[in-house]
Amino acid sequence: MWSTFWPLLCLLLLAAVTEAADLYRALELSKSASEQDIRKAYKKLSRKYHPDRNQEPGAEEKFIEVAHAYEVLSDPEKRQVYDRYGEDGLKANEGGRHAGNPFDIFQNFFGGGFSAQQQVRKGPTVHFDVEVTLEDIYTGNHVELPVHKHILCDHCRGTGAASSGDIHTCPACNGAGVQVVRQQIMPGMWSQAQVTCNQCGGRGNIITRKCPHCDGAKVTEHTHVYSIEIPAGAPEGYQIVLESEGDESPDYEPGDIVLRIRSRKTQGSWRRKESALYWKETIGVDEALLGFERNITHLDGHVVHIKRDVVTQPGFVEVVDGEGMPTPEHKHSHGNLYVEYTVVLPTEVSPEKRRQLLKVFRGAEEGHKDEL
Incomplete structure (x- = not known):
């Protein structure tokens, strides 16, 4: 449905969107953003505003804006020109060339698209208990929280191969990921069953040379520091949901991270x-x-x-x-x-204090007896 309509509309809208667009703001980033920050922001926002998944008004324009911002800022040369001269400098530098199709950018990034009917597999939701001081909860505060997780390898982009030329169609299953196995039940009677291809493990392709950065694991370990805001008076167990910030994998979308805020037990009085x-x-x-x-x-x-x-x-x-x-x-x-x-209560009472207390609580006569 979108294959014939969207490319034309995208090019028309792109011309209007990029006139006054702040590319960093489009990706919700600052000018100091790293290459990894840019990739991560595009991955999150392009999924959020893709027209096949988001039918809200303005989503398609936002999807195009995000794609254009990523196309420029992910290219070191284009980013340098944009930082120094803005959009006018980009246009002059590109010599009037048209910007890329947002859907091509999306497919190149993810290795394919998805339809509105496709059920996207999502990774597990991870829960963390975050202990903060009562002072933080009373006043409200920002807390820096490091979270260890897996991200797609920046070198191979989750393929596990050293290069695209090292990925080949599995010869055993011809890319199907499964093989048909015949088994004899009794003389003259056979059954057929589909089993996962042993050679490629059901992936449909084989890798001849592993990515040297992740050793073919497709993901690497990463520590990301999140700045979370604790509202004043947050209840015990208050939850902050970081959408799609869980472990990354080429096989599914990242799940959510749920942070549960709790006060520390050692708070004096x-x-x-x-x-x-x-x-x-x-x-x-x-x-x-x-x-x-x-x-x-x-x-x-x-x-x-x-x-x-x-x-x-x-x-x-x-x-x-x-x-x-x-x-x-x-x-x-x-x-x-x-x-x-x-x-x-005092641990001991001096004789003088004792006489004074006797006078107060038992009268002058008792105080005089004690003196004797």
């Missing part, structure tokens, strides 16, 4: 339960009886002033309104802070 924060404050016997004033430094550094002029029982919990965790569902709203008081 601070504890959290949903939107509530809990703090343990230690006071002396005199403070428990006579009252006290304290300043609690909160998770973001601001000070919460506590004042009590009444008796404080051990284990008493004071509620401070609005000093708990931010509540994302209610903008500019916070839960409560619960301050639990622990009363610490």
